[in-house]
Amino acid sequence: MLPPELIAEFAAIVGAAHVHSQPAQLLAYSYDGTFQQRVPDLAVTPGSTEEVAAVVRLCARERLPMIPRGAGSGLAGGTIPVSGGVVISLTRLDRILETDRANRVAVAEAGVVTARLQAEVEAVGLFYPPDPASLNQSTLGGNAACNSGGPRCFKYGVTKDYVLGLTVVLADGRILRCGGKVLKNATSYQLTQLFVGSEGTLGVITELILRLRPLPRVRSTALALFERLDDASATVTAIVAAGILPATLELMDGTTIGVVEDYLGLGLPRAAEALLILEQDGNDEEVTAREVERMAALCREHGAVEVRIARTPAERNDLWQARRAVSPALGRLRPNKLGEDVTVPPAAVPALIQRVRAISEEVGLPIPVFGHAGDGNLHPNILFDRRRPGELGRVERAATAIFRAALALGGTLSGEHGIGTLKRDFMVEDVGPVGLDVMRAIKRALDPQGLLNPLKKLPPTDEPARSGFLSALPSLEGIIPDTGHPAFAEAGA
Numbered sequence: 348m349l350p351p352e353l354i355a356e357f358a359a360i361v362g363a364a365h366v367h368s369q370p371a372q373l374l375a376y377s378y379d380g381t382f383q384q385r386v387p388d389l390a391v392t393p394g395s396t397e398e399v400a401a402v403v404r405l406c407a408r409e410r411l412p413m414i415p416r417g418a419g420s421g422l423a424g425g426t427i428p429v430s431g432g433v434v435i436s437l438t439r440l441d442r443i444l445e446t447d448r449a450n451r452v453a454v455a456e457a458g459v460v461t462a463r464l465q466a467e468v469e470a471v472g473l474f475y476p477p478d479p480a481s482l483n484q485s486t487l488g489g490n491a492a493c494n495s496g497g498p499r500c501f502k503y504g505v506t507k508d509y510v511l512g513l514t515v516v517l518a519d520g521r522i523l524r525c526g527g528k529v530l531k532n533a534t535s536y537q538l539t540q541l542f543v544g545s546e547g548t549l550g551v552i553t554e555l556i557l558r559l560r561p562l563p564r565v566r567s568t569a570l571a572l573f574e575r576l577d578d579a580s581a582t583v584t585a586i587v588a589a590g591i592l593p594a595t596l597e598l599m600d601g602t603t604i605g606v607v608e609d610y611l612g613l614g615l616p617r618a619a620e621a622l623l624i625l626e627q628d629g630n631d632e633e634v635t636a637r638e639v640e641r642m643a644a645l646c647r648e649h650g651a652v653e654v655r656i657a658r659t660p661a662e663r664n665d666l667w668q669a670r671r672a673v674s675p676a677l678g679r680l681r682p683n684k685l686g687e688d689v690t691v692p693p694a695a696v697p698a699l700i701q702r703v704r705a706i707s708e709e710v711g712l713p714i715p716v717f718g719h720a721g722d723g724n725l726h727p728n729i730l731f732d733r734r735r736p737g738e739l740g741r742v743e744r745a746a747t748a749i750f751r752a753a754l755a756l757g758g759t760l761s762g763e764h765g766i767g768t769l770k771r772d773f774m775v776e777d778v779g780p781v782g783l784d785v786m787r788a789i790k791r792a793l794d795p796q797g798l799l800n801p802l803k804k805l806p807p808t809d810e811p812a813r814s815g816f817l818s819a820l821p822s823l824e825g826i827i828p829d830t831g832h833p834a835f836a837e838a839g840a
């Protein structure tokens with residue numbers, strides 16, 4: 348709890364209604380999409396970049412940790428106030444300032460919910476492709492801070508490919524404006540990109556200039572079922588080799604199919620080891636449909652036992668039902684899950700899935716795998732029951748083995764969720780000691796007091812991860828349901 352006179356100083360900046368210091372209020376800023384929880388000393392909801400800057404200056408003066416927060420949907424513990432301090436919630440910065448059709452860009456504040464921007468630009472024939480499954484909750488600032496992706500990113504790229512400019516409040520309260528509406532910019536260091544993916548450790552993003560594309564007019568979808576996972580993987584390789592660039596190439600493994608079938612009863616064959624959802628978009632109905640037919644033919648050639656093609660929007664919706672149901676379906680199997688996010692070179696996807704299966708058997712926990720097969724970004728979800736003694740230790744063994752399997756295959760720890768607290772202790776194994784040195788030098792230059800989102804992304808030492816890293820994470824067991832916020836239950840991870 349901070350002294351009342353200091354709380355009054357925060358109130359003088361943002362208004363008393365936007366300072367949250369009561370225990371019940373602080374709980375609302377204590378969690379994210381993981382099972383970690385810790386209450387901050389204070390939370391504030393500033394209403395402008397200038398107010399954010401004044402809050403940051405006050406925190407810097409008082410040496411208080413500052414934790415930028417969007418919707419709190421993160422899956423890496425990035426917004427958990429592990430060191431206490433002040434949560435700076437950006438949700439009141441929710442204005443879409445401009446949809447500039449001539450330059451094909453949008454300018455929006457950091458607290459705008461992703462889906463709202465998408466709907467607004469689509470209404471005038473434009474398109475903002477990054478589509479995290481949390482898009483109805485997550486904010487543009489959070490998306491940029493995590494460099495978020497989604498099913499469409501194989502064809503269209505991730506958030507970093509759309510951020511042209513940023514307004515960022517630095518750790519000392521100065522306001523940096525970098526980039527702009529220009530599509531090419533070789534002038535400064537790539538400062539805009541430095542803040543994308545920085546997970547709130549280098550500055551507080553308050554405004555974004557985002558690149559848009561023309562909205563594709565038509566979309567065509569197919570679903571294919573395979574008895575053998577290897578056949579599905581060979582199909583993905585064949586589609587890429589055929590020069591097709593699908594808008595979406597999603598994969599679910601056999602365990603996931605079984606769990607979804609138990610939940611929805613869609614008639615998916617339980618013997619199937621893999622399911623692919625293939626989608627193409629474009630402007631010509633015939634060309635788009637033909638590309639989906641070509642992909643469907645490749646599926647059959649490579650052993651698909653069943654291929655369904657959607658002819659109407661309602662049928663398309665049906666095909667997506669299985670994928671959308673994954674998250675709630677997993678919750679029925681075990682009360683807790685650790686959703687991982689490793690990425691490997693696309694051709695290594697089958698090897699990673701086989702390894703995850705072996706790990707699942709070794710530790711005795713179900714680990715369904717699904718994700719974005721086209722870009723090699725997979726979500727092995729380790730399912731567990733935290734109440735069972737020793738289970739967290741098994742989760743830890745599984746997570747460690749999955750990280751190391753991905754790295755051994757030339758992959759990386761995170762494709763779209765970021766590092767936060769969950770994967771921080773494995774960073775040295777991914778980026779190496781020199782990479783960490785460079786990251787720490789950047790951190791020191793921009794945040795010499797180390798107050799911006801401390802203990803996230805950067806490990807305190809170069810020591811490899813030790814056992815007990817999961818149980819050491821903060822949690823307020825029993826106070827909030829540990830499956831996360833109910834609003835996220837319907838979204839697929």
Ligand SMILES: Cc1cc2nc3c(=O)[nH]c(=O)nc-3n(C[C@H](O)[C@H](O)[C@H](O)COP(=O)(O)OP(=O)(O)OC[C@H]3O[C@@H](n4cnc5c(N)ncnc54)[C@H](O)[C@@H]3O)c2cc1C
Pocket residue numbers: 379380414415416417418419420421422424425426437457478479480481484485486487488489490491492493494495496497498546547548550551552553674763764767800803835836838839840
């Ligand atoms: C059901 C579910 C499905 C999901 N699906 C996907 C998916 O498909 N793809 C994907 O990429 N992610 C997914 N996520 C993860 C999450 O939604 C994304 O990481 C999202 O971008 C986080 O946005 P947020 O506004 O909730 O950020 P928060 O969770 O509030 O914060 C996340 C991180 O960003 C920092 N941050 C937030 N706002 C700012 C800011 N303005 N300035 C500086 N730093 C900031 C925080 O400090 C923290 O480190 C999913 C999550 C859930 C719960």
